[in-house]
Amino acid sequence: MKRREFIKLSSVASAGAVVSPTLMLGGCASKPLPGTGAVTKSPTVCDMCFWKCAGEVYKEDGELWKITGNADDLHSGGRLCTRGTGGPGAYLDPDRLRQPLMRVVVDGRQTFQEVSWDEALQFIAAKMRGIAETVGPERMALLHHGAGGHHFLHLLRAFGSDSHAEPAFAQCRGPRDVGFRLTFGESASSPERTDMANARCIVLLGSHIGENLHNGQVQTLTEAINKDATLITVDPRFSVPAGKSKHWLPIKPGTDIALLLGWMNVVIEEELYDKDYVERYAIGFEQLAAHVRQYTPEWVFLETGIRPEVIRETAREMGKAAPATVVHPGRHATWYGDDTQRSRAIAILNALLGSWNRKGGFYIPEKVDMPHYPLPDYPKPKFKTGDAYPGKWPFASQGVTNGVIEASIGDDAFFKGWMVYGTNLPQTIPGAVDKLRAAADSLDLVVVVETMPSEMTGYADVILPECTFLERYDDIRNSGERHPSLALRMPAFEPKHESKPGWWIAKQLGEHLGLKQYFPWNDYADKLDWELQQVGSSLEEMQKIGVKNFPRKRPLYFQEGQNARFYTPSRKIELYSQQLADKGFDPMPVYTPPEPVPSGYYRLNYGRMPAHTFGKTTNNPLLFQLAPENQLWVNPLVANEHGLASGEYVRLASREGAISSKIRVRVTERIGPDSVFMAHGFGHKSKRMRLTAGAGADDSELMTNVKVDPIMGGTGMRGNFVTFVRQPDAGGAA
Amino acid sequence: MTRFVMVIDTRTCIGCGDCVVACKTENNVPEGLNRDWVVEATSGTYPDLKTEFRSERCNHCSNPTCVTLCPTGASHLWKDTNIVLVEPEKCTGCKACIAACPYDARLVMHPEGYIDKCTFCHHRVEEGLDPACVSSCPTGCMYFGTLDDPHSEVSQLLKTRNHKVLKPETGNEPNVYYLI
Numbered sequence: 001m002k003r004r005e006f007i008k009l010s011s012v013a014s015a016g017a018v019v020s021p022t023l024m025l026g027g028c029a030s031k032p033l034p035g036t037g038a039v040t041k042s043p044t045v046c047d048m049c050f051w052k053c054a055g056e057v058y059k060e061d062g063e064l065w066k067i068t069g070n071a072d073d074l075h076s077g078g079r080l081c082t083r084g085t086g087g088p089g090a091y092l093d094p095d096r097l098r099q100p101l102m103r104v105v106v107d108g109r110q111t112f113q114e115v116s117w118d119e120a121l122q123f124i125a126a127k128m129r130g131i132a133e134t135v136g137p138e139r140m141a142l143l144h145h146g147a148g149g150h151h152f153l154h155l156l157r158a159f160g161s162d163s164h165a166e167p168a169f170a171q172c173r174g175p176r177d178v179g180f181r182l183t184f185g186e187s188a189s190s191p192e193r194t195d196m197a198n199a200r201c202i203v204l205l206g207s208h209i210g211e212n213l214h215n216g217q218v219q220t221l222t223e224a225i226n227k228d229a230t231l232i233t234v235d236p237r238f239s240v241p242a243g244k245s246k247h248w249l250p251i252k253p254g255t256d257i258a259l260l261l262g263w264m265n266v267v268i269e270e271e272l273y274d275k276d277y278v279e280r281y282a283i284g285f286e287q288l289a290a291h292v293r294q295y296t297p298e299w300v301f302l303e304t305g306i307r308p309e310v311i312r313e314t315a316r317e318m319g320k321a322a323p324a325t326v327v328h329p330g331r332h333a334t335w336y337g338d339d340t341q342r343s344r345a346i347a348i349l350n351a352l353l354g355s356w357n358r359k360g361g362f363y364i365p366e367k368v369d370m371p372h373y374p375l376p377d378y379p380k381p382k383f384k385t386g387d388a389y390p391g392k393w394p395f396a397s398q399g400v401t402n403g404v405i406e407a408s409i410g411d412d413a414f415f416k417g418w419m420v421y422g423t424n425l426p427q428t429i430p431g432a433v434d435k436l437r438a439a440a441d442s443l444d445l446v447v448v449v450e451t452m453p454s455e456m457t458g459y460a461d462v463i464l465p466e467c468t469f470l471e472r473y474d475d476i477r478n479s480g481e482r483h484p485s486l487a488l489r490m491p492a493f494e495p496k497h498e499s500k501p502g503w504w505i506a507k508q509l510g511e512h513l514g515l516k517q518y519f520p521w522n523d524y525a526d527k528l529d530w531e532l533q534q535v536g537s538s539l540e541e542m543q544k545i546g547v548k549n550f551p552r553k554r555p556l557y558f559q560e561g562q563n564a565r566f567y568t569p570s571r572k573i574e575l576y577s578q579q580l581a582d583k584g585f586d587p588m589p590v591y592t593p594p595e596p597v598p599s600g601y602y603r604l605n606y607g608r609m610p611a612h613t614f615g616k617t618t619n620n621p622l623l624f625q626l627a628p629e630n631q632l633w634v635n636p637l638v639a640n641e642h643g644l645a646s647g648e649y650v651r652l653a654s655r656e657g658a659i660s661s662k663i664r665v666r667v668t669e670r671i672g673p674d675s676v677f678m679a680h681g682f683g684h685k686s687k688r689m690r691l692t693a694g695a696g697a698d699d700s701e702l703m704t705n706v707k708v709d710p711i712m713g714g715t716g717m718r719g720n721f722v723t724f725v726r727q728p729d730a731g732g733a734a
Numbered sequence: 735m736t737r738f739v740m741v742i743d744t745r746t747c748i749g750c751g752d753c754v755v756a757c758k759t760e761n762n763v764p765e766g767l768n769r770d771w772v773v774e775a776t777s778g779t780y781p782d783l784k785t786e787f788r789s790e791r792c793n794h795c796s797n798p799t800c801v802t803l804c805p806t807g808a809s810h811l812w813k814d815t816n817i818v819l820v821e822p823e824k825c826t827g828c829k830a831c832i833a834a835c836p837y838d839a840r841l842v843m844h845p846e847g848y849i850d851k852c853t854f855c856h857h858r859v860e861e862g863l864d865p866a867c868v869s870s871c872p873t874g875c876m877y878f879g880t881l882d883d884p885h886s887e888v889s890q891l892l893k894t895r896n897h898k899v900l901k902p903e904t905g906n907e908p909n910v911y912y913l914i
Binding site: 033034035036065066067068069079080081082085086088210211213215218219222225226238240243244248250610611621622623625626627635668669670671672673 | 745746748749750751752754755756758759760761762765766768776778779780781783784785787857858866869870871872873874875
């Protein structure tokens with residue numbers, strides 16, 4: 001028997017009551033009109049995705065009624081998105097984790113048993129102390145996603161480890177942020193600092209805003225459409241923004257860098273670039289001009305399938321609108337393993353157009369300068385996260401989750417313990433289930449902190465149930481925005497069942513580890529109040545208003561002709577990157593053709609749907625009703641060739657032999673005949689998520705051809721090829 | 735009679751379904767039922783395509799056949815407006831209104847046996863608020879107001895933008911407009 005079997009949570013040895021499958025959404029005939037009871041409201045910061053919109057939680061006669069946007073909030077403009085509006089479903093979900101669970105052996109079989117918080121925490125603290133004493137505290141790593149991860153990062157740092165990674169880096173935004181930082185010395189931020197509301201031209205490359213509902217992005221893009229800005233969308237799929245665009249460029253997948261280089265060629269050859277801006281702020285223009293001379297629109301056409309005149313026309317549109325042109329940095333950028341270079345190309349094109357830190361291009365975000373609660377210094381760790389994978393990925397500015405997983409496999413592995421917060425790694429790291437199992441089998445301790453019984457909980461020694469965002473305080477939201485702004489998440493309800501807030505779990509665990517001095521607050525409210533008092537507010541004020549906006553201290557954009565220093569080694573915008581050259585990488589982006597689609601296979605394209613934040617929300621009873629499963633988009637020609645019809649179920653097989661769960665076919669012209677498409681986040685196997693278990697397919701388990709970005713460790717996910725499995729019931733788990 | 739209309743801009747509707755969820759939470763719509771929904775209509779052949787998203791619901795017609803054909807008077811107009819409501823106490827669940835409605839499935843059967851439908855959130859309208867779907871829409875593509883005021887936002891939009899209604903040939907005079 002493996003030391004750690006993957007336990008499907010259906011096999012929990014439950015000491016508690018049987019969970020009723022009934023949803024709690026019903027109304028009744030005699031119910032009076034909404035809002036006629038006693039209505040109260042309290043502020044929140046939404047946790048349905050990671051955009052962190054501020055909202056208001058309405059209760060009627062003490063029961064949760066609805067959640068709406070806070071009108072003073074820049075992230076939401078007073079309007080929550082589909083998922084945010086569906087926030088009540090997170091709180092009401094009957095499948096939520098209820099009680100700490102511990103892996104035990106019953107009759108020779110591993111299973112989970114409900115335990116008390118004290119028992120769970122004592123077990124974890126003893127294991128962590130053991131790791132610290134034998135190999136050092138740095139061998140305990142945190143893998144996390146979301147605002148509450150901060151509590152556990154604080155805990156681990158107090159414990160003596162700074163080892164941590166977020167899939168948000170190497171599985172999502174990392175290449176973009178590294179590419180922009182190499183060019184401008186700063187990242188594109190979250191929320192993205194795009195000034196789309198004032199743009200005259202917006203270019204989206206594979207970024208399907210409107211399908212991903214990053215609220216401020218959707219709203220500012222809409223504002224641009226309402227003001228008749230020119231929208232150019234590059235996407236092999238007829239995405240939602242493609243349908244709103246003046247120019248849709250149905251590019252051959254994987255050739256974006258060629259198009260970007262072609263655009264640079266036109267912008268430079270036709271002198272559409274901002275000469276003053278480039279001269280004042282950038283270095284390496286001559287090298288760049290010489291480099292892109294070879295990428296003529298005629299040459300680019302052969303690679304991308306985009307006609308030369310369209311390349312020229314769209315480049316002219318960008319030049320005409322500049323600097324009010326946003327070549328959008330995108331968000332999920334880990335596509336083909338050369339993603340940092342593609343992001344560099346996007347950054348460089350923006351630099352040529354002079355749009356960085358200019359009105360209608362990118363603004364300069366500003367936060368509130370709010371002091372942190374005074375705490376003792378952390379002990380100095382002997383190792384950094386990157387020491388677990390020495391010599392790899394020199395520009396990884398954050399922990400690389402896939403690197404941490406690989407450094408956790410085997411008896412001599414670097415890492416000995418994991419704390420996993422808010423991230424469902426089996427659906428997040430492409431094709432990594434075998435590695436996760438091997439890692440879990442090697443590690444001395446796996447703790448999973450979650451609200452839902454996700455697949456990741458099946459790898460845990462201990463599962464700690466966190467309450468939802470509607471039942472807890474977290475840190476004050478203080479993101480860089482157009483105006484400095486603070487927002488409060490506070491509990492609208494007591495935690496359900498035995499679930500607890502992340503801050504409470506971290507504090508209790510800290511106390512079990514003898515780290516009490518790092519957690520001096522009795523209630524997190526005390527900490528928040530102290531911090532708010534430092535900037536002239538208070539918890540009491542924030543509990544009333546939810547959002548507090550502050551005046552800016554510096555301009556939103558560069559002033560005309562001002563001098564500026566960038567956070568790069570040269571203090572200039574680096575069109576030519578000596579940093580990259582010094583490490584043996586291309587100093588300017590070079591196009592490499594993508595692997596061709598093998599005969600009989602289709603490129604697996606994936607993305608988002610507006611009803612869900614990938615697998616995080618698919619079991620939410622409100623959002624499940626809107627979108628219960630994902631669908632496989634298939635071009636009619638392909639459907640005809642394979643005898644597929646809309647509504648029937650198929651499985652997919654990757655070229656390397658992975659088989660997916662069943663997925664419903666949707667025959668549509670919105671995808672070309674070389675690809676298939678599905679939204680990410682379905683195909684759940686955890687049976688305790690009863691609504692979503694077995695619904696749809698999981699794209700990440702078909703990703704058996706992952707190309708890792710040598711610059712920063714990102715996992716390129718778009719180079720995968722699939723074909724249809726004719727008997728839907730054969731092979732794979734449904 | 736006050737004429738309330740909804741105007742939805744298909745140019746900025748992204749089909750996200752926020753309107754559906756907002757309606758469900760605002761009005762506590764039973765599980766599995768919706769009073770509004772989103773239609774995606776794609777035409778053309780790859781890569782020459784057009785997609786239109788439409789948020790649809792009861793059209794609160796000026797000539798509502800569901801009201802005229804209701805045998806019990808349950809289907810009625812709210813106050814002196816075009817907002818069509820159903821009185822649960824009077825409704826026998828006979829479905830005559832469903833048959834009378836030219837817009838299939840505008841009306842749904844509540845599990846307790848009466849017809850449930852979009853109310854244009856008249857409880858909010860009474861307080862001067864927009865319906866929940868309109869006020870939640872992240873793209874702000876939905877507008878609500880009265881056509882009696884020629885200066886209202888909805889009047890101005892219909893004056894200045896091309897628009898359509900669904901099935902104008904039925905003579906029901908629907909009051910949900912789509913800007914195209």
